[in-house]
Amino acid sequence: MVSAAFRARMRGWRWPGLLSRIVAAVLGGYAIGALVSVACAVLLPLPRSEAVVIGMMLSFLAYAGVVLWVFAARTAWRAWAGLLAPGLLLAASWAGRPV
Amino acid sequence: MKHGFRQCMAWLHTWAGLIPGWILFAVFLTGTAAYYRGEISAWTRPDLRMEDNGPEAAMLGLRELQRIAPDATGWLIGLPTSSDPLLRLYWRPPGERRFRDGILDPATGRVAEAGRTMGGEFFYRFHFELHMPPIWGRWLVGLCAMSMLVAIISGIITHRRIFADFFTFRPGKAGHRSWLDAHNLLAVLALPYHLMITYTGLLTLMLMYMPWGMQLAYKGDQQAFIAEALSIAPPPRPARQAAPLTDLAPLVAEALRRWPETGVRRIGISFPGDANATIVLGRGDRHELAIRRRELVFSGTTGELRLATGNDAPAVQTVGVAYGLHFARFELPFLHVLFFLSGLAGTAMVGTGLVMWVAKRAPKATERRHFGLRLVETLNLGTIFGLPIAMLGFFWANRLLPGMLDHRPDWEIRIFFALWLGAYLHAALRPGRRGWAEQAGIAALLGLLLPAVNAATTRHHLGVALPAGDWLMAGMDLGFLGFGLAFALAARRLWQGADRPVATRQGGHLRERGI
Incomplete structure (x- = not known):
């Protein structure tokens, strides 16, 4: 029943790759979620309580999105690369933090 | 390519559902029971029920607090409602951080001694703390809820024929097919509920799970954030000078005049007997979907109204609706039953999923x-x-x-x-x-x-x-x-x-x- 395409994809899912994906999903997902909450708090042109609340609400959706991406990516390396790009972009919002 | 993507999502759905599955089942079932938390609390203390929630009940509670905890730094009275018909008293002894609590026996006017129980609070707290130390329990439940959110979304992606399968039930089919159908039916039937309850559940503890934006914007001052978001008056400082407490009844009457439909739910008194005492009356929240914090703050010595709080900013209100949906405290019995049934459907969805995992892998008898x-x-x-x-x-x-x-x-x-x-x-x-x-x-x-x-x-x-x-x-x-x-x-x-x-x-x- 399992298609050849799926089996080919699963070949990259031996333990090291799988473990790496789980770390990327659980910790990377949390990190991206946290960065989203920070970026919203810093960047949104709203009263700060509103911006903080919106950031918190969106962070969980971002977390879920990251987990889906990590397990849909073709290889573990691609999964990590896909985390790094938005992660760096979000982290850049730190520059706008209040001092 | 497309096919492979769906297979990956099926794999993710299986494991994101199975690994936290048993905890999720317990969280769902005890949470569903907690929809009737007030009723359970009343059933477990059938002799302590009280229907009155007007000024007389408030006075009864106040008198008992004055008797048992005259030197407390804070008193709190929770007034009864029809679905939570108990008068709850809380007091914080001097030098302690936590409140102690008791339930007033309307027959004696004293805190009840016999038949102590956690009542519905046990299921309610178990639902997000698993009877563990709160920090551990809440993080564990949060991780499981996150996993649930992933399992639901990947389940929807896996499930291409979501509408057609809604009408598919093959009890006679071999193997795990009928379990699959039951699982799909329960999942699709109450899908908006499952998504809503999982996401709003995460939101109820979001300040604990995702405090980073708040940490940055408020430089770590969580109290300042809560005060601003919920527009709560800052807590008073004691003057360390004795002064008698004002009469409570006119204040409750004033609150009832402002909130004729919702009534007063909570009465908080900080530093009773001190010259800087304040009295805070909290509005009931059982008549609308959103949970919106509304309070009247009075001077504890003169009875003068100082502040009427409440924040209607859009994002804060959105969270209020999310909390309203999650806690389902509104007093609409029919809707309440639907939430209860949906909660049972969610429980059964997790349960059938777990059983299906076994049924799919069951070896031949030999x-x-x-x-x-x-x-x-x-x-x-x-x-x-x-x-x-x-x-x-x-x-x-x-x-x-x-x-x-x-x-x-x-x-x-x-x-x-x-x-x-x-x-x-x-x-x-x-x-x-x-x-x-x-x-x-x-x-x-x-x-x-x-x-x-x-x-x-x-x-x-x-x-x-x-x-x-x-x-x-x-x-x-x-x-x-x-x-x-x-x-x-x-x-x-x-x-x-x-x-x-x-x-x-x-x-x-x-x-x-x-x-």
Whole structure:
């Protein structure tokens, strides 16, 4: 029943790759979620309580999105690369933090 | 390519659902019970119910607080409502951080001593703390909820024919097919509920899970954020100068004039007896969907109104709606029942998912069942039937433990966990259909006999409650009967098939009832 395409994809899912994906999903997902909450708090042109609340609400959706991406990516390396790009972009919002 | 993507999502759905599955089942079931947390609390203390929530009740509570905790740094009175008809008192002794609490006995006007219990609070707190130290329990439940959110989304992606499968139920089909259909039906039927309850559940503890934006914007001052978001007045400082407390009744009357429909739910008094005392009246939240914090702040010595708080900013209101949906405190009985049924559907969705994992992998009768499969089977039975047994046992303990027993609430909880542990042991020793049939039978007995136990131990049994139109007590007893009946039917069907081999891959034994 399992298609050849799926089996080919699963070949990259031996333990090291799988473990790496789980770390990327659980910790990377949390990190991206946290960065989203920070970026919203810093960047949104709203009263700060509103911006903080919106950031918190969106962070969980971002977390879920990251987990889906990590397990849909073709290889573990691609999964990590896909985390790094938005992660760096979000982290850049730190520059706008209040001092 | 497309095909592979869906297969990946199916894999993710399986494991993101299975690994936290048993915890999720418990969170769902105890959370569903917590929809009737006030009613459970009242059923477990049937003699302490109180309907009055006007100024007289407030005065009764105040007088008792003055008697038992005159030097407390804070008092809190929770007034009764029709679905949570208990007058709760909280006080913080000097030098302590936490409040102590008690429930007022309307017959004596004193904090009740006999029949202490956690009541509905136990299921409510278990639902997000698992009876662990709060930090650990909340993080663990949060991780499981996140996993649930992922499992739901990946499940939707996996499920291409989401609409067509809604009308598919193949009880006669071989193997795990009928379990798959039941799982799909339960999932799709209440899909908006499942998504909503999981996401809003994460939001209820979001300040703990995702504090980073707040940390940055408020430089770590969480109190400042809460004060701003909810527009709460900063707590007063004591003047350390004695001054008598003003009369409470006119303040409550003023609040009732402003909130004629919702009434007053909470009365907080900071530093009673001090010149800087403040009195805060909190509005009831049972008449609208959103939970919106509204408070009137009075001077504790002059009774002068200082502040009317509340924040209607859009994002904060959105969270208020999310909390309103999650807690379902609104007083609309029909909608409340729908939430309860949806909660049961969610519980059953997790349960059928767990059982399906086993049914899919069940070897032929002659093959050996490997350790992982037996472990999952044991955990499945001990959780899916064991937890209801433990919950019903909690109610039995509430009725049968002596009223003045020391640490009575702890004993109720010990019995709950002892029964649950027993169910896991039984599941390990009696694998297969017979084990399921036996546990269903025990749950059926516990549920069906509970109204009889209630009749033997209290004056609030069905024979009294039904003629009096007391739907709270009668509803709880009828609910126990209903669950008992459902378990009895399950036990009968499981028993009939108990002699057949357990779960063969091709055999038709699984059917709609098979394990």
